[in-house]
Amino acid sequence: MTPRRREPLSRDRVVASALALVELHGVEALSMRKLAAELGVEAMSLYNHVANKDDVLDAIAEVVFADVALPPPTADWRVDARALADAFRAAALAHPRTASLSLARQLGYPAVPVTEAALDVLARAGFDPEQAVHASRTLLAYVIGTLLREIGSGPPDETREPALVATGLPRVAEAARHLAVCHHEAEYRFGLDLVLDALALRAVGAAGGPSAR
Amino acid sequence: MTPRRREPLSRDRVVASALALVELHGVEALSMRKLAAELGVEAMSLYNHVANKDDVLDAIAEVVFADVALPPPTADWRVDARALADAFRAAALAHPRTASLSLARQLGYPAVPVTEAALDVLARAGFDPEQAVHASRTLLAYVIGTLLREIGSGPPDETREPALVATGLPRVAEAARHLAVCHHEAEYRFGLDLVLDALALRAVGAAGGPSAR
DNA sequence: GGATTCCACTTACGGCGTAAGCTTGTCAAC
DNA sequence: GTTGACAAGCTTACGCCGTAAGTGGAATCC
Incomplete structure (x- = not known):
């Protein structure tokens, strides 16, 4: 039937x-x-x-970029840049094991809309096209580096702090408490703010305000 | 005989x-x-x-970190930070295919001396131990993100620029000329300067000078 | 000289990606 | 209703892979 x-x-x-x-x-x-x-x-x-197994791997790697929910532009490019980085990060963390594939392979055509959004944000920040490319790559490199660490790190490990102290290296021992834990979200935000601050300085120097450099 | x-x-x-x-x-x-x-x-x-194949892969991944030639400290922490990042980058680029392994796997004990050097530089910049951990991870995330792109990108591809223009996306098309080429070294330096500038601001705010924030 | 230890070798198993060919169900044309 | 083409499943087979298990011969120590 x-x-x-x-x-x-x-x-x-x-x-x-x-x-x-x-x-x-x-x-x-x-x-x-x-x-x-x-x-x-x-x-x-x-x-x-x-076509073959590699075709399958390529296809699932692309899904991650296709899933990036591009945020609508606002009046503030810094807000938009942060939202874009967050969206990229969220898409990767939604499929972490596939994302390490995506990040390792060269970012193909599904990544182009993300690039477009990044270039638009940075153009509105005052960068000319060439500077915008550099800036977007810097921003992306930071986000990807962060993601790689977060995805690669397993569950919290109790034995790490004593092991770090035992290395005898002074700075590592001193900071062992902080090296052992991973507040990924907070650390991502710390570095992102930092990079965005730096980009803002460059943007002003490049086009907008009367500031120095 | x-x-x-x-x-x-x-x-x-x-x-x-x-x-x-x-x-x-x-x-x-x-x-x-x-x-x-x-x-x-x-x-x-x-x-x-x-022990097995994974043991072999772990072992070769470790070689990359073992090969990082830690630069001797100078009086200027920014010079030292740049030298450390350069040394890390040089070690990875000396064995690019192995390096992608090293970067993907969780950085183990061979990476500890590198961490020590980074924390020392940042302590001299005025960061307290916790901030130094955050700052070193930010710096490392940027360097690793850059390396991943550089290692993953194949030889220059003539067909990329027209393909980018053909996407019809305005910012991408406008910047296609710059997106198609990869001056890895120059772009690495651009972003590194940017991150170091931002770190310098935070360092001053955290400890050294009388500045704001 | 006999026992012990080391270390390379052989054999074997189950799983892998996929080339080549076979089968079966669907459907258009007559 | 028969026929033929085609799409999309199945079977078989090959040469790789990682590695468990056991063999054998040389070097080392009593």
Whole structure:
């Protein structure tokens, strides 16, 4: 009576399953056979919809950038820059294991709208196109560096602080209490403010106000 | 007459060969069998010296940090901070393919001396231990983000600029000329100066001068 | 000289990505 | 209603992979 035993396979279904598997068990656990099994199908059937395994990995990496919810512009470019960085960060943290893939691979076309938004913010801040490219890359480098640390760090580890003290290095021992913990969110904000402050200085110097430099 | 047909295997020789292979052909091309062949030995013999493949990868990732040539302190903390960042960057670029491994994995004990140096620089800049931890992580996040882009980007691609213009996005099209090229060194310096400027402001506000905030 | 220890070797297993070919269900054209 | 083409599943097979388990010969110590 059921007209169809199951949903037909499709590239989208394959990619969605792959993303789910990677988030559950990590990239290294993804195999074409397990992916097929997840979809109730044999491995080779996947090749009717994707070119090969690398194609699958590329596809799930792109999803992360496609998921960046670009914030609408306001009158204040600093607010917008922060919102854009936050949106990028949120998209990455929504799929952390896939995000490390996305960040490592070269950012392809799905990242272009993000670039557009960044360049627009920085143009409104007063940068000319060339400076805006440099500034956007600086901002992105910081956000990505932060994300990499956050994604890579496992659960809190009780043994880290004593181990750091035991190194005998004075500055490390002195700061061991702070090195052992990771307030990722707060640290991200600290550095982001810092970078934005610096960009604001450069923007003023470049175009807007009468300030020095 | 030769007392020994060949050098005996050792963990160091295995790790050195693995590093060389990874730099030549990439991580994904490293297998225990090829590594053994490179050493004139069968695959299973490697397991007398390393625990497993992951152990090998950890070991080569550590080499990168071990190779950071920590610069001697001077009287100017900004000079020292820049020198430290440069040294880190140089070590990573000396083994680019291994470095992406190192940066992705959580930075382990070989990275501790680098942390010590960073904290020392920032303490001399006037940060208290907690602020110094935040500041060093910000600085490192920027340097790592930059490195990731530089390492990930392949050779220059002639077709990128027209492709960017063709997206129809106004800011991207306007800046396509600058987005298509990668002056990695110059861009690294631009952002590093920017971050250091911002850190200098915070340092003054935190401890040294009579300035505001 | 016999025992012990080291270390490379052989064999084997299960899992991997995917090339090549086969089967089956669907549907348009006659 | 039959036929033929095609899409999309399945099966088989190959050569890789990491590594568990066991073998054998040389060097080292009593």
